[in-house]
Amino acid sequence: MFEPRFKVIFLDDALLFLTHISEGAREKIFYNIDKIIIKNDPEIFKKLRDDIWEIRTFYAGLQYRILAFWDKRKPASTLVVATHGFIKKQDKIPPKEMDKALKIRTLFFENSY
Numbered sequence: 854m855f856e857p858r859f860k861v862i863f864l865d866d867a868l869l870f871l872t873h874i875s876e877g878a879r880e881k882i883f884y885n886i887d888k889i890i891i892k893n894d895p896e897i898f899k900k901l902r903d904d905i906w907e908i909r910t911f912y913a914g915l916q917y918r919i920l921a922f923w924d925k926r927k928p929a930s931t932l933v934v935a936t937h938g939f940i941k942k943q944d945k946i947p948p949k950e951m952d953k954a955l956k957i958r959t960l961f962f963e964n965s966y
Contacts, residue, residue, distance in 0.1 A: 857890040859923075859931040864957060867919055870938035874917065881912040882919065901946060905954045908935070916941040920954035924961075934961060 863871070871879050886908060889898040900906050901920075910917040919938040925931050936957040939950055 855891045858893075859890055859933050861886050861890065861921070861933045861935060863935045864937070864961070866937035866953075866957070867935035870919070874938075874940075875913070878910070878912045878915070878917055882908070882910045882917060885910050901951065903951075903955055905951060905958070906933070907946065918946070918950075920946075920950060922954070922958045922961075934958075 871882070874882075885897045888894055889908070897909050898906060899909070904922050906921050906923070908919040908921060910919075917938060918941045919935050921933050921935045923931065924934050936954045937950075939947075
C-alpha cells in the first residue's frame with residue numbers, strides 16, 4: 854500500500870463542475886486524482902503559472918481540466934485545493950479560467966487561517 858503524498862479537496866465550483874459532467878468522465882477524473890496522490894505524473898498534474906496547477910483528464914474525446922493550487926500552511930497535511938473545472942476546447946488555458954482560479958486562490962487564503 855502506498856502512502857498518499859497529499860489530499861485533494863474540492864471547492865464549490867469544482868464540485869458543481871463534477872456534478873454536471875458524465876459519470877464516466879467523473880470516474881476517470883477521480884481515477885487520475887488517485888494516481889497523482891501516489892506518484893507524480895506530469896501528463897495528468899502539471900504547473901501552469903502563478904502557483905496554479907491543472908489536473909488533466911482526457912475522456913471520450915473531450916479534455917477535462919480542473920484547476921488547483923497547493924495549501925501547505927499546516928505541516929501535518931498538504932492539500933491540493935481544486936478551484937473549478939471546465940472542458941477545454943483549445944490548446945491554451947483560456948485567460949478567464951486562469952483569472953478565475955487566481956481569484957479563488959486569493960479569496961481562499963484571505964478567508965481561512
